[in-house]
Amino acid sequence: MAFLIGEQSVELLQAQAKFWNHEYNFIYIASLKCVTQLGIPDIIYKHGKPITLQQLANVLPINKAKVHGVYRLMRVLVHSGFFIKEKVSDDDADMGYWLTPASRLLIKDQALSMIPFLEASFYPTYLKPWHHMSEWFQNDDLSAFETAHGSTLWDYASHDPKLNELFNEHMVNDTESLSRIVIRDCQNVFHNMKSMVDVGGNTGFMAKAIADAFPHLHCTLFDLPHVVAGLTGSKNLTYIEGNMFESIPQADAVMLKWILHDWSDEESVKILKKCKVAIPSKENEGKVIIIDMIVRNNKEDHQETETQLFYDLLMMVLNNGKERTEKEWEEVFFDAGHSGYKIAYELGLWSLIEVYP
Structure with a gap:
């Protein structure tokens, strides 16, 4: 059974959480730069529909032992709203990564690229x-x-x-x-x-x-x-x-x-x-x-x-x-x-x- 803690302790923990959130906010921009350098927005765009983690890993120019890192990287950017997860198809329960208007700005060789x-x-x-x-x-x-x-x-x-x-x-x-x-x-x-x-x-x-x-x-x-x-x-x-x-x-x-x-x-x-x-x-x-x-x-x-x-x-x-x-x-x-x-x-x-x- 979890024990309740005092009001002052809650405020302190919340203050620390806010600090860490600001402290590591740079990770968003670092993650965007990483997915762009790996070409992930372009891969998804050319795939033409939501792409599973395994499909993405198969075409990424990475050490295949680090696929778990791709999952964790994409998890941050899905949370931030730059990518979304959708069903790969109506007949398939697997979920894949798909583009949002924001991540479309990260496609190379296009007008409006960021x-x-x-x-x-x-x-x-x-x-x-x-x-x-x-x-x-x-x-x-x-x-x-x-x-x-x-x-x-x-x-x-x-x-x-x-x-x-x-x-x-x-x-x-x-x-x-x-x-x-x-x-x-x-x-x-x-x-x-x-x-x-x-x-x-x-x-x-x-x-x-x-x-x-x-x-x-x-x-x-x-x-x-x-x-x-x-x-x-x-x-x-x-x-x-x-x-x-x-x-x-x-x-x-x-x-x-x-x-x-x-x-x-x-x-x-x-x-x-x-x-x-x-x-x-x-x-x-x-x-x-x-x-x-x-x-x-x-x-x-x-x-x-x-x-x-x-x-x-x-x-x-x-x-x-x-x-x-x-x-x-x-x-x-x-x-x-x-x-x-x-x-x-x-x-x-x-x-x-x-x-x-």
């Missing part, structure tokens, strides 16, 4: 700053990345080809999925515009997608010289090199996609002031299109709020940037001299905001 994120997750250059957070709080560096590496993320990436490659792959893959949604569901944002500048748009995936979807609209991709070097435009897509802190090309609208969260409030105000100079008045339908997070306390979706808070710490550690609440966004807009804004669309973790001069 594999570049996994590749970056344990990259030493990205991990090191987290070991220097407490030191950063006590010094004058702008970010923990600077404390760890002696330079900003952007300067470091320009001299580290692997880091630069990981960053560019990250941006392209994430932008590809977002551009599809924006073009499909947010079309009215672009209807009355004749020109748009995508500031800091990397290699231009979003600008290309918008230019293709709206032939009446001339798009300009504006980024640093080493980013746009060698890139070729088209009939309604132009590449221009420059620095957004100095000036921004004239257009009906300026797009800032995942730009301002990389910068402090003071730097964001400077960028938005340059945007205001580049666009027509509100009466002439000038606007800044911002795609970024609006941090909310979503009590109905704990995971969404948690993810946004994680992103905020990530921006702090890597860039001296931040994710903002609506009130914080409003202060930045008005400090930059803009007259108003509208949250036009909610895009999952992100929002599309129209800001008016």
Whole structure:
């Protein structure tokens, strides 16, 4: 017979359990990276239906004595909801592993793949700053990345080809999925515009997608010289090199996609002031299109709020940037001299905001 323990003991044990849960939360991302490197999502996808542990083990490039490890690995990811277990067939009682929308993002050689994120997750250059957070709080560096590496993320990436490659792959893959949604569901944002500048748009995936979807609209991709070097435009897509802190090309609208969260409030105000100079008045339908997070306390979706808070710490550690609440966004807009804004669309973790001069 089990004996009941005291209330204080229960609280202590629960506190310890919470600590261990946080302590080992990294195992989720490590497990995802492992199944991706082993090719498990691709194997299941090509199998075309739920696959049993034995079937999976037969085709995996592993030491067959370690099949028990595959079971334990998959058990964690089934628990997390990345994979599910279903009947192999109506006539068969055996259960097999099957894909969810989340694990489909781990299939190789497909659009919308999240594999570049996994590749970056344990990259030493990205991990090191987290070991220097407490030191950063006590010094004058702008970010923990600077404390760890002696330079900003952007300067470091320009001299580290692997880091630069990981960053560019990250941006392209994430932008590809977002551009599809924006073009499909947010079309009215672009209807009355004749020109748009995508500031800091990397290699231009979003600008290309918008230019293709709206032939009446001339798009300009504006980024640093080493980013746009060698890139070729088209009939309604132009590449221009420059620095957004100095000036921004004239257009009906300026797009800032995942730009301002990389910068402090003071730097964001400077960028938005340059945007205001580049666009027509509100009466002439000038606007800044911002795609970024609006941090909310979503009590109905704990995971969404948690993810946004994680992103905020990530921006702090890597860039001296931040994710903002609506009130914080409003202060930045008005400090930059803009007259108003509208949250036009909610895009999952992100929002599309129209800001008016």
